[in-house]
Amino acid sequence: MQLILRKGRVVDPSQKLNRVADIGIEDGRVAEIAVRIRKKGRKEIDARGLVVLPGFIDMHVHLREPGREDAETIESGTNAAAHGGFTAVACMPNTQPVNDSEAVTSFILERAREVSKIAVYPIGAITKGSQGKTLAEIGEMYRTGIVAISDDGNPVQDNQVMRRAMEYSRLFNLPVIDHCEDTDLSAGGVMHEGYYSTLLGLRGINPAAEEVQIVRDAILAQQTGAHAHIAHLSTKRSLEAVIKARKEGQVALTCEVTPHHLLLTDALVTSYDTNTKMKPPLRSQDDVDALVKGIVSGDIDAIATDHAPHNINDKMLEFDRAPFGIVGLETAVGLIYDRFVRTEILTLERMAQLFSTNPARILRLDRGTLAKGAWADITVLDPELSWEVRSENFQSRSRNTPYEGWKLRGGPAMTIVKGKIVWSL
């Protein structure tokens, strides 16, 4: 066999598997999982004490290429992903130019083929230039390889355009990923509207800006039969709206949450540190508590980083002038393991669902499973690894993280894509 990982704890929700086993790989695919594989591997790895999971998929990243290669490239971003334990990423279309055409989609895929060690799935724009007016050539992009459509960062405001996009998406069974933000309600805001925005004199982003669009999307998804996926859901009321819509009837409605909305609150903005500035903004403790409940219960389908690299020159500004966003690829897995799995709030199975099984299902990828015959995309965790977040060690070109200096226990130890070790400690 090409590769055998021996005696790791194999956790794969797609097969309801959680036991110490050997996993054998041949021709880039899973050949066998057994308590003991008798065959020899050309390469063997002692995985005792480690956790072996279906490859993690970050379904929401910004790779910045083409256009802002000073902040990130497809190469540096995918290296960061591998370093963070991810075997695949889906990249948002708000590049320069916007990925709203076959040409940009094929550029991204070609670059990825040349430089990326992990799988890259482009997401196409909903509207031309993400301007919210006319539909992008979604079919052409679909034929080229997009896995979803989204106007992330510049969300569709016109309800009729969103309705048409959802109707049209059904032709290709493409999920419509929405960064829900009513830009009239959020206009001028730089942080969550609440006590801290009042104290700090910073313009608030009304949480209703997110909530009203989630309700809109739920209604339109139900009506059109489209699959709507809510990106970086961040408030308690948003989650309640999703749960309510699902209860009320047949609707294909999924959602994701970011690690920072599970771990940080708006109280952190008191530092005026621009690495606490992102969209949606850091919310209140109440919201954080509700979201944590949501990942435990399964009401939230996925964890995605919204990895948003920014050049340091752009971030070293006055708070209200700095761009929104933080990097996340190289901290997400360790943070979630240390803060939620180690503390027994979350099981390993749930973590695997949030990072792998469900993102694969939402984006209809042939990934997210270690079933026999599946691509051998594997994330290996070391639950005892002690480490400190130090942005100087990032593979990403950007350093805009709010977790600098955080001490964590547990983190990625090895990333395997199609049976090939693309990164290891």
Place this chain on the structure above:
Amino acid sequence: MASLGHKDLLGIEQLSVEDIRLILDTAEALKEVAARPVKKVPPLRGKTVVNLFFEASTRTRSSFELAEKRLSADILNFSASTSSVTKGETLLDTARTLEAMSPDIIVIRHESAGAPHLLAKECHASIINAGDGMHEHPTQALLDALTIRTVKKKLDGLKLAIIGDIAHSRVARSNTILFHKVGAEVWVCGPPTLIPWEYGRLGARITGRIEEAIDGADVVMMLRVQNERQHEAFIPSTREYYNFYGLTRERMRLAKKDTIVMHPGPMNRGVEIDSDVADADYSVILNQVANGIATRMAVLYLLSGNAGLKSKKRSH
């Protein structure tokens, strides 16, 4: 020499009641300088103060400048319109350039909340916040406190009513925090669109009715309402605003006999305040201006030896 235990004055929020008392007492003592034939004392001789104004300001800037001159400081004025800022230089680069000139104190006014905090982290010099966005304007609150204390002989137990555009006002924030700290009863009043939801947690009681705010108040502080607010749908019109919130002589009848009226300026006569109120005996608006110089002298004096001190963490 008396001194504050801080490197910077970023906001009222970081000050203790003792700090506030020290500043007011010092300002009280420095008031007499203005009455001298030669209005100059030597404490800041040989010290360099930079006035870094990114936002148009006449009052605050002249007040600081006069305070610095009366303390014999060397002054460098730096304003956004004449500086490299218009050429795209970042705040941090501007700050580093100034820092290389070894100033002792930098007075900054900036339209972004938190800009003085950014500077404080980077600079050896003491930073004085002369107004940052909608956040704080600490020397204004201190001069208001001095003005009130001079008339009322105390601060605790007073009822202070702040009326107007609370949401966009750094003066309201700094005064709310200061007067709550010293044990006064702070009321804020304005249309609900101009009062943030969580404002009560800063230590204020909230009302939409000016009559309730004025009733029994010892101090009525009016805030400017900008014409732009109509276009942003905060208020229907300045006319309607005046009808509901304008401080008129009739409304002042609800107040106590010895109520004083304040305004940080510049006033919009006929919008938030009537001329016969602004110019009445109970108006202390011009005392505020005089006290502004003494208060800023006190702050400059009390911080003048503190450059290089470790910045204090915010108290949360």
